[in-house]
Amino acid sequence: xxxxxxxxxLVAFDQELSxxxxxxxxxxxxxxxxxxxxxxxxxxxxxxxxxxxxxxDNEVDDLEFAIENHCIKILALRSPIAxxxxxxxxxxxxxxxLERMGDFSKNIGKRIDVLSLDPNIKVNQNLQMMGVVILxxxxxxxxxxxxxxxxxxxxxWKGDEAVDALYDSTFRExxxxxTEFPLxxxxxxxLLFIAKNMERLGDHITNIAEDLYYRITxxxxxxxxxxxxxxxxxxxxxxxxxxxxxxxxxx
Amino acid sequence: xxxxxxxxxLVAFDQELSxxxxxxxxxxxxxxxxxxxxxxxxxxxxxxxxxxxxxxDNEVDDLEFAIENHCIKILALRSPIAxxxxxxxxxxxxxxxLERMGDFSKNIGKRIDVLSLDPNIKVNQNLQMMGVVILxxxxxxxxxxxxxxxxxxxxxWKGDEAVDALYDSTFRExxxxxTEFPLxxxxxxxLLFIAKNMERLGDHITNIAEDLYYRITxxxxxxxxxxxxxxxxxxxxxxxxxxxxxxxxxx
Numbered sequence: 001x002x003x004x005x006x007x008x009x010l011v012a013f014d015q016e017l018s019x020x021x022x023x024x025x026x027x028x029x030x031x032x033x034x035x036x037x038x039x040x041x042x043x044x045x046x047x048x049x050x051x052x053x054x055x056x057d058n059e060v061d062d063l064e065f066a067i068e069n070h071c072i073k074i075l076a077l078r079s080p081i082a083x084x085x086x087x088x089x090x091x092x093x094x095x096x097x098l099e100r101m102g103d104f105s106k107n108i109g110k111r112i113d114v115l116s117l118d119p120n121i122k123v124n125q126n127l128q129m130m131g132v133v134i135l136x137x138x139x140x141x142x143x144x145x146x147x148x149x150x151x152x153x154x155x156x157w158k159g160d161e162a163v164d165a166l167y168d169s170t171f172r173e174x175x176x177x178x179t180e181f182p183l184x185x186x187x188x189x190x191l192l193f194i195a196k197n198m199e200r201l202g203d204h205i206t207n208i209a210e211d212l213y214y215r216i217t218x219x220x221x222x223x224x225x226x227x228x229x230x231x232x233x234x235x236x237x238x239x240x241x242x243x244x245x246x247x248x249x250x251x
Numbered sequence: 252x253x254x255x256x257x258x259x260x261l262v263a264f265d266q267e268l269s270x271x272x273x274x275x276x277x278x279x280x281x282x283x284x285x286x287x288x289x290x291x292x293x294x295x296x297x298x299x300x301x302x303x304x305x306x307x308d309n310e311v312d313d314l315e316f317a318i319e320n321h322c323i324k325i326l327a328l329r330s331p332i333a334x335x336x337x338x339x340x341x342x343x344x345x346x347x348x349l350e351r352m353g354d355f356s357k358n359i360g361k362r363i364d365v366l367s368l369d370p371n372i373k374v375n376q377n378l379q380m381m382g383v384v385i386l387x388x389x390x391x392x393x394x395x396x397x398x399x400x401x402x403x404x405x406x407x408w409k410g411d412e413a414v415d416a417l418y419d420s421t422f423r424e425x426x427x428x429x430t431e432f433p434l435x436x437x438x439x440x441x442l443l444f445i446a447k448n449m450e451r452l453g454d455h456i457t458n459i460a461e462d463l464y465y466r467i468t469x470x471x472x473x474x475x476x477x478x479x480x481x482x483x484x485x486x487x488x489x490x491x492x493x494x495x496x497x498x499x500x501x502x
Contacts, residue, residue, distance in 0.1 A: 110483035
């Protein structure tokens with residue numbers, strides 16, 4: 001971890017900030033592990049792995065609590081300013097995002113029980129690809145956090161578009177499948193919520209990238225935020241209204 | 252607004268804290284208005300109202316930005332401790348929750364376009380009841396924030412169970428309808444996501460109640476958190492596996 005620009009005469013303060021960073025990196029790694037296992041549990045309908053993920057969420061919550069307390073201690077006793085204040089605030093926010101990411105992974109894990117009851121369950125390829133992209137984004141974000149580099153942070157921030165595009169395709173495919181094969185509705189609804197959880201994981205990665213960019217530069221990213229979920233107005237590929245529009249070339 | 256227990260000799264500091272509170276109450280009121288209109292837009296499939304909600308989200312985001320900047324200024328210039336530090340941190344967190352609640356309301360608004368295309372759309376009564384309960388919870392939370400009272404804050408914190416129970420019923424009813432009438436899938440999927448957004452609104456109200464309780468008492472609520480979404484393992488009322496379980500009296 002590079003030294004903070006305002007090098008402290010108070011060694012104890014430096015140590016407190018380093019300890020804060022270690023806690024956050026630990027939380028990052030835990031969440032990354034949960035997401036990785038959640039993807040495997042979905043692909044293989046692995047109920048036992050899913051149950052492990054659910055149990056591990058407590059550790060993520062405990063870390064958020066420890067990080068929050070450590071931040072409050074630093075704010076109260078050290079009255080940090082400038083770069084150090086940004087460090088503490090960005091960590092506080094990022095830790096809260098990671099806690100939610102743990103919740104989403106747990107939520108994915110909870111849905112495996114139902115999916116495992118369906119012998120014909122087929123996990124959409126775009127959904128699996130979402131998992132690959134999210135894990136790659138998270139890996140790059142963790143590295144950018146450790147290196148405190150603005151450029152790779154912005155690359156992660158912009159990278160959420162790929163997750164959104166895959167979510168859009170997954171949404172439409174699952175909806176089409178449900179419309180064509182109503183017997184698949186129960187399982188596909190849960191896959192749809194899993195996809196939505198993954199899309200939200202991508203949003204939280206974007207939020208942490210914003211926190212980190214602020215920590216490094218003192219600014220919010222200047223560009224427009226990558227577009228969010230576009231499926232709010234989406235219909236299935238077989239929807240008559242949509243097909244009519246397609247024929248008219250209105251799309 | 253009652254005076255902070257640590258009454259300040261610095262009048263300017265008191266004014267800064269009061270200004271912070273005014274900004275947060277304004278953000279609260281904006282989000283409450285968005286949720287109220289989102290409920291109306293869903294019930295009446297009102298596309299024009301839905302578009303207004305979407306536009307108003309920018310104002311909520313701007314307020315979050317203003318609150319965050321004001322908090323950073325106070326932290327950097329006043330180095331608050333004890334009760335004042337909690338006040339600033341709780342406001343920072345609550346504002347971020349409200350920003351997300353604005354996003355959820357906007358997301359509900361965005362789905363009205365698709366719903367309005369379906370002439371046979373029927374909005375589930377439990378879904379409408381969720382809206383009523385959420386608005387009531389939000390009203391009580393705002394009052395508790397203004398009064399700085401721990402007891403009504405805990406009542407709001409515990410009240411999320413009612414929202415979760417209504418979400419659970421809505422989820423099962425929509426799933427059943429889709430299974431029985433596959434032509435309703437497109438609309439019902441969007442209603443399902445609206446219900447999920449509303450359940451998340453309830454979660455964020457609980458989070459703000461936790462922030463407020465911390466601001467008032469310096470503690471997190473001691474009791475277990477109200478149970479979260481139980482639909483992860485839910486099936487429709489016509490699901491054969493579920494019906495078999497019912498017959499066996501295993502439910």
